[in-house]
Amino acid sequence: MLANAARRLGQTLTRSLLPMEALAVGALQQQAAVTSGPAGAVYNVGKATNIKFHDGMVPRETKEQLLGQKGVVLWFTGLSGSGKSTVACTLEHALAARGKMTVLLDGDNVRHGLNKNLGFSAEDREENIRRIGEVSKLFAESGVITLTSFISPYRKDRESVRARMAPGDFLECYMRIPIEVCEQRDPKGLYKAARAGKIKNFTGIDDPYEEPLSPELVVDAKDEAGNMQSAEDMAATIMQYLEARGYLGAPAAEASDSEAATA
Numbered sequence: 001m002l003a004n005a006a007r008r009l010g011q012t013l014t015r016s017l018l019p020m021e022a023l024a025v026g027a028l029q030q031q032a033a034v035t036s037g038p039a040g041a042v043y044n045v046g047k048a049t050n051i052k053f054h055d056g057m058v059p060r061e062t063k064e065q066l067l068g069q070k071g072v073v074l075w076f077t078g079l080s081g082s083g084k085s086t087v088a089c090t091l092e093h094a095l096a097a098r099g100k101m102t103v104l105l106d107g108d109n110v111r112h113g114l115n116k117n118l119g120f121s122a123e124d125r126e127e128n129i130r131r132i133g134e135v136s137k138l139f140a141e142s143g144v145i146t147l148t149s150f151i152s153p154y155r156k157d158r159e160s161v162r163a164r165m166a167p168g169d170f171l172e173c174y175m176r177i178p179i180e181v182c183e184q185r186d187p188k189g190l191y192k193a194a195r196a197g198k199i200k201n202f203t204g205i206d207d208p209y210e211e212p213l214s215p216e217l218v219v220d221a222k223d224e225a226g227n228m229q230s231a232e233d234m235a236a237t238i239m240q241y242l243e244a245r246g247y248l249g250a251p252a253a254e255a256s257d258s259e260a261a262t263a
């Protein structure tokens with residue numbers, strides 16, 4: 001696997017970096033297309049004025065060739081206890097075993113650092129999701145398979161993240177696990193505390209969860225035959241989805257993008 005990666009790296013570097021003249025002359029114009037705004041334009045952004053886009057010299061496509069995969073955000077959403085973190089971890093492990101480069105952003109972890117100034121009011125959840133969306137976008141545009149695990153309860157916040165991304169870069173994965181199941185699992189005792197009134201604004205209890213309307217993937221507790229699905233089963237279905245659509249460097253299969261895949 002390492003030998004293959006080294007060979008791919010060599011080929012990619014030979015193809016895209018060695019002809020330095022070509023890089024210097026033609027490629028700079030070409031690469032403007034892979035950045036987020038027209039070169040040279042000056043913008044006012046929020047409180048900041050005189051902001052310019054700075055174009056990089058290594059386009060996304062080169063990074064994806066180096067990694068042998070396509071950058072994407074796989075956005076897990078669902079109630080607390082629905083299995084977002086478990087399935088995302090399981091999938092990340094399986095992707096690593098196939099030599100795929102991933103990053104996993106998890107609600108609890110991110111709230112220890114980047115988002116430690118945020119709570120669970122509607123405004124704070126919105127800002128939580130906005131920041132994660134922006135971070136995810138940066139990773140995806142660098143060719144990384146980005147797994148995010150956040151309740152992200154509000155539809156408009158998830159749709160805002162989607163709207164910031166190129167088509168095909170944002171895959172919404174709805175963990176459609178009934179609240180009764182999540183509440184029974186309750187690994188952190190949060191539902192119990194919320195029922196007892198010790199935690200306010202708890203999603204599913206006294207704060208809403210708005211189901212996705214057209215997610216790319218839906219994961220159910222049971223499979224079509226009515227058998228309970230393990231986290232490994234769920235991760236395997238998502239892996240197949242990524243593979244069939246060419247995110248893992250495999251040829252794209254004939255699959256309809258209009259239908260949500262179910263696991």
Ligand SMILES: Nc1ncnc2c1ncn2[C@@H]1O[C@H](COP(=O)(O)OS(=O)(=O)O)[C@@H](OP(=O)(O)O)[C@H]1O
Nearest residue numbers: 080081107120125128150151152153200201202203
């Ligand atoms: N009020 C309230 N509502 C929901 N969840 C709560 C709350 N307070 C704390 N927690 C814990 O925080 C985790 C959810 O964080 P997220 O960043 O994913 O939430 S959100 O997307 O901003 O809604 C969530 O983690 P998961 O159980 O992994 O989903 C909980 O452990």
Ligand SMILES: Nc1ncnc2c1ncn2[C@@H]1O[C@H](COP(=O)(O)OP(=O)(O)O)[C@@H](O)[C@H]1O
Nearest residue numbers: 079080081082083084085086185187229230231
């Ligand atoms: N497919 C599954 N089948 C049974 N239990 C699961 C499954 N996925 C996760 N769990 C369990 O459910 C609990 C909540 O999972 P977790 O991944 O922490 O959910 P979330 O990140 O959505 O809060 C954990 O105890 C975990 O072991």
